[in-house]
Amino acid sequence: MFIDMVIFQMIFLTFMGERLRRTAVFVQSQQHLNEAFGFANALILLTSSWMVVLAIRAARTGSGKNTRRYLGLAWLLGLAFCVNKLAEYYHTITSGITPASNPFYSYYFFITFIHFMHVIAGMMFIAYFRSVARASAATKRYVTGLENVGLFWHFVDVLWIFIFPLLYLVGRVA
Amino acid sequence: MIWGLLCALTVVSVSLAENAGLRGYASAIIVLIASIKSRMVIVHFMEVGQAAKHWGVLYAAWNAVVATTLIIGYLMSVGVVPRLS
Numbered sequence: 540m541f542i543d544m545v546i547f548q549m550i551f552l553t554f555m556g557e558r559l560r561r562t563a564v565f566v567q568s569q570q571h572l573n574e575a576f577g578f579a580n581a582l583i584l585l586t587s588s589w590m591v592v593l594a595i596r597a598a599r600t601g602s603g604k605n606t607r608r609y610l611g612l613a614w615l616l617g618l619a620f621c622v623n624k625l626a627e628y629y630h631t632i633t634s635g636i637t638p639a640s641n642p643f644y645s646y647y648f649f650i651t652f653i654h655f656m657h658v659i660a661g662m663m664f665i666a667y668f669r670s671v672a673r674a675s676a677a678t679k680r681y682v683t684g685l686e687n688v689g690l691f692w693h694f695v696d697v698l699w700i701f702i703f704p705l706l707y708l709v710g711r712v713a
Numbered sequence: 714m715i716w717g718l719l720c721a722l723t724v725v726s727v728s729l730a731e732n733a734g735l736r737g738y739a740s741a742i743i744v745l746i747a748s749i750k751s752r753m754v755i756v757h758f759m760e761v762g763q764a765a766k767h768w769g770v771l772y773a774a775w776n777a778v779v780a781t782t783l784i785i786g787y788l789m790s791v792g793v794v795p796r797l798s
Contacts, residue, residue: 581723588754589715592758690759704730704743705783708727708729
């Protein structure tokens, strides 16, 4: 997972390098992004992360019922992220913007899509651990596995903590 | 509560981005806020303090490198920091 974080750091570095070369294009293109989508997703992921924290706490006490509840909420918030992201893609593409429009949009679609795939993967892990929570929550193996899923989900959250300002906010006001 | 503070900092970031009065400083502050939020998630949600010490160092270094990359890159683009080439 740390390797994954380093890869994203390299992507951010490449983005900033390209932004330096074509600042005007990046600033102008950024204005067409609606930061409300990104802002909503930021709050969604922060809340989902919090639900996973609560799920892990419940698992540590052996409460399968509460673990399921919090993982269910985390998953539903992940679903909300997906719906919001797809709505944003639809809104962007139907307004004539595609990954081929210019370098900013190439990066925008690439970065957000890769992050989106991480969200999908995280949701799959959460769904699995929710499905076995009632039977297994009291076991050390389950708790350790869920803690690792939590680390991955928080990593997805941390990525968006930087992706949101990088794409939607930084340089928005000259 | 950590979650509440994280959400509040997110709202502050968006407000700064919309505040034309702060001009270029807003972007640097926004990235600093992101770095603080990231640190809060790493410490309080990921519980890095419970892990082997080197993980804390690695995550802190990653956080610092990302924030520095974004801030310096932005400041170069507005001419506050000289470009490399």
